[in-house]
Amino acid sequence: MPGPRSLRQIRAIIAVCEEGSFTRAAARENATQSGISQHVSAVENALGVRLFDRTPAGVTPTPAGQRYYRRCVEAIGLLEQADEEVRALAGAVAGHLRIGLMPTFTRAALTPTLQHFVGAYPDVRLQIVEAYSGILTEQVLADELDFAIVPAFEGRTGLKSRLILRDREVLISGRASGFKPLAPVRLADCAPLKIVVPGPENVRRRNLEVYFQSHGVAIDRIIEMDAMMATFDLIARTDFATILPGLICINDIGQGALVINTIDPPLYAEFIVITPARRTLPAPARLFLQRFEADLAQMEKRLAGLLKGNRKR
Incomplete structure (x- = not known):
């Protein structure tokens, strides 16, 4: 009967499976490539099962390797959970919290949670990174962030995810576009749009392109821009428009130079928490997310009320 695996062997299996390379796994674990290879070979020899297929193109887990990887992840998770439970006995919430958020959340939704959290947990050192989904996903995979909130995607080895928000997208434009504030807009019936969209690596870009094609939306000109503040400034000054989740502009409804319209048929953006x-x-x-989700739910109710109430005018 094979003996128990060492923690280093378990971490080596996890790293190789997630990185797809002995070299990258070694760099992640601050080990040598030969050391990682030896750990993996030792486990394979003890189990009598090949866990990885090795090819010049890289390393991929076998079906047995995928199953073993999942169990290794569970084992590491149980150890960390035990650590957290013991720390909780001390009654103090402290440490370094690293969060990744997109501009969708930092522009309007973040501050209410921060106002509560900073006062309630003064011993937590907060680090908040604003970036788009591709960058945030890579930082979570590299263990540089405790969690990030990004648009829903197919998933990747090394990540856990769950749905946190389903938000209705809206058309945002300036006065020069000529749209009536808060009136529902059928984009297929509009003149060809001048539109600002995110870059091709952004998950939302693909969703927008599918929507335009499937609903016959005519496009006059496209600007790719992964810079939210510049996007808002441009559309406020020109006849360009953009489509964004409604949450980001909740404080702009009926205010300032921006015009917000619901679009028909509706388009929704789904966001997930990845760890x-x-x-x-x-x-x-966990505490930050609990408060953030509660605040998001309240803001979504407020947004729905604002859009519904103004459609009746």
Whole structure:
């Protein structure tokens, strides 16, 4: 009967499976490539099963390797959960909390949660990174963030995810576009749009392109821009428009130079929380997320009320 695996062997299996390379796994674990290879070979020899297929193009887990990887992740998670439970006995919430958010959330939704969290947990050191989904996903995979909130996507090895928000997208334009504020707009019936869209690596870009094609939306000109503040400034000054989740502009409805319209048929954006598969959320992250989700739910109710109430005018 094979003996128990060492923690280093378990971490080596996880790293190779997630990185797809002995070299990258070694760099991640601050080990040598030969050391990682030896750990993996030792486990394979003990089990009598090949866990990885090795080819010049890289390393891929076998079906047995995929199953073993999932169990290794569970084992590491249980150890981290035990650590968190013991820390909780001390009654103090402390540590370094690293969060990744898109501009969709930092522009309007973040501050209410921060106002509560900073006062309630003064011993937590907060680090908040604003970026788009591709960058945030890579940072979570590299264990540089405790969690990030990004548009829903197919998923990747090394990540855990769950749905946190389903938000209705809206058309945002300036006065020069000529849209009546808060009136529902059927984009297929509009003149060809001048539109600002995110870059091709952004998940929302693909969703927008599918919507335009399937609903016969004519496009006059496209500007790719992954810079939210510049996007808002451009559309306020020109006849360009953009389509964004309604949450980002909740404080702009009926205010200032921006015009907000619901679009018909409706388009929705789904957002997920992603975390490293090999880690358990630390207590500060769990507490922050609980408050953030509650605040998001309240803002979504407010947004729905604003859009519904103004459609009746």
